[in-house]
Amino acid sequence: MIRAALSLFFAVLAVPAQAIEIQEVTSPGGITAWLVQDDSIPFVAVEFDFKGGASLDAPDKRGAINLMTATLEEGAGKRDSVAFAQAAEDLGARFSFDVSDDVLTVGMRALTQNRDETAALLAEALTQPRFDDAAVERVRAQVQAIIRSQETDPQAIAAKEMARQAWGDHPYATSINGTAESVAALSRQDLVAAKNRVLARDRVVVGAAGDITPEELGMLVDTVLGGLPEQGTAPLPEPADLQLTGGVTVIDWDSPQTVVSFAGPGLPIDDPDYFAAYVANHILGGGGFSSRLMTEIREKRGLTYGVGTGLATGLYGQTWQGGMSGSNATTGQAVDLIRQEWDRMAQGVSDAELADAKTYLTGAYPLRFDGNGAIAGILAGMQINGFPIDYVDTRNAKVEAVTAQDVQRVAGRLLKSDRLRFVLVGRPEGIAATDPALTEVLPVE
């Protein structure tokens, strides 16, 4: 659930008042890339996004794509991890490798004068990663440390249980990190197989910004991606059916505070009601200090420092979710208020709420277009989400077009408190688990 927020981020795109000119470039090898050309400083940022991400893990190899991604920068071809880092340093290059439920992201920043060599070095990492024993063991130890720390983090525990209830046998149901056992069992061959599942040309999109011409970008893209297989060995993930039911799960945790996580049905980013839901979410719990939930739970009653909601618009499954924490004694009261506000949205919103939400949602977004790196990421994210190339220019009009009726309709369709699942981690008072057995099924270390 937490990781689905990546897609949410991509959805919150900015609309500069002055248009940013996006060019579509097709490389000689036939790969499409989107480009914002800008030669004010002599470097280019490029982002390569591979769709499917960690959801492409083989069922019995959970964590392999995450471990593989983190090891891509640990040496390639004839260079071990130190030689690879040194080569990047010498070129003034920066690479980044990251993975979420939906996307494996590879970023590069290259100086104009070293652009070709930088692209060749990145190609080496993607096509000839070494996965040396020492490097794999070091990265594996880091992943294991993260897994261990999440076992004692109440927010991570809540997210894990919510994902487990929500997503059945889809990879979304489990962590991209894998478990201590699955990660311990991963072999070098598993990492090679993981790479071949996800790093392929049939699932990649490219965004670029900076000092590069369309022709140069075409060649760069072919240099970086040309050596990858045409197709990944794993098909893209199937859509996941949301299996979450209304109710309350309590996980006993010795703390004066309870972490409250809640989620119900959401909608995909290409749903006709998406922008109505986006505005509704801002009013309900997305608007920082001005949202209804903040007003009721924090401002009027002081039951939490912060409460928020968001549309988790994952590519393969979606929720409308939220979270807060507060003292054990008032958890029951806070949950009641969340339920009330969840249902009250279907009664409609005021003109002032609607106008404030639109002002905020259309106003602040140019700030996100600050720099080549940010713009390259936005261009890749637009393609991952299937947006048209003129999305940046049309998005604000779509927000503006949302009416109070639209908000009421989407709220009536999706925001029903009896479909809202609460996962409480703590020793909450004034509320009981609807399925008490669950607290025993789930082992908590």
Added chain:
Amino acid sequence: MIRAALSLFFAVLAVPAQAIEIQEVTSPGGITAWLVQDDSIPFVAVEFDFKGGASLDAPDKRGAINLMTATLEEGAGKRDSVAFAQAAEDLGARFSFDVSDDVLTVGMRALTQNRDETAALLAEALTQPRFDDAAVERVRAQVQAIIRSQETDPQAIAAKEMARQAWGDHPYATSINGTAESVAALSRQDLVAAKNRVLARDRVVVGAAGDITPEELGMLVDTVLGGLPEQGTAPLPEPADLQLTGGVTVIDWDSPQTVVSFAGPGLPIDDPDYFAAYVANHILGGGGFSSRLMTEIREKRGLTYGVGTGLATGLYGQTWQGGMSGSNATTGQAVDLIRQEWDRMAQGVSDAELADAKTYLTGAYPLRFDGNGAIAGILAGMQINGFPIDYVDTRNAKVEAVTAQDVQRVAGRLLKSDRLRFVLVGRPEGIAATDPALTEVLPVE
């Protein structure tokens, strides 16, 4: 010591191959600002840096400027913290408030269409902060949590002890956070006094980048700063005498690893030997995987995962410092190697080392100029350090001009292992404290 790294960061400025045009603007009210004009997206980033920073704390009020800075965004004038945050949200504005040993930094990002209102809101925060009880208590609790966590962090423990030995009665000797006791004792009046010590027009510099004309910037600067007092109630800090002596301090800490911190004399950023030292540092321990220390300690012997050095060019005192961690059993060996390499620099460097260092140090810097926010910060940092306005264009030539003789000279002047103090936190083997009493003087919770 750790905080002095801020100035270090400012010193490592980037040099775009294509010149960035910096304009000097004088506001109607007489304040100077540096500007890079760029109207490609409709917003401007402005950074206001107040020299002196947390070093301007009154002697018996340590932590006041830090607590004050963190509370500036918690409401001003008629707006409490929520209303202030909401007003910023409505404008699509972003503010940041931060402080280090040397500088209190205020950042703003404003949409072109809301620029005047955003400046007026920031002016309110700087001139009429409320310091409401509830907000102060919340921020105070956060600071206390940081202080507590540093008491059990071996790296923070090492840095604290090094600073204590280095800086006598200068504020550099103690943490900007203050102590649990000093922070607990701070009153609202102390915060008001702290503000008046540091937030004044006689010590501020301004950097700006984005969609704004020089005339508009002049008016914005006067809006934000015009209501501040002409002079701070505390004079700028005196230079601090480095009191560090060579030797070894051991702080007993139950861990299989020892944190190794080391420091000796450095030099200010306007020293004629500064660029020679900058190149020398890269070769010695600043160059990531390619440095001499990494080669000897990590590559050849595997005694650590990483070891590095840096010039801490604080405005009021400087060191040449470094750090690593490794197993207790090999700490003595690692310290011997650091001492050897510290002394070996005065024997000279090879042509290849010198050329590689220059390639790296001159090559990668355009990457830092990515975006209006980054550029505004660089422009302010240049002024804090007293650099000329053409520094960006001349910096690479200064790096290129460094000769092997220059490196050898500055190494002979500064890099002497018998002046290097080691602070070891752990249970190191093969090395003993030169002043065993010290381990008892310093309380470790």
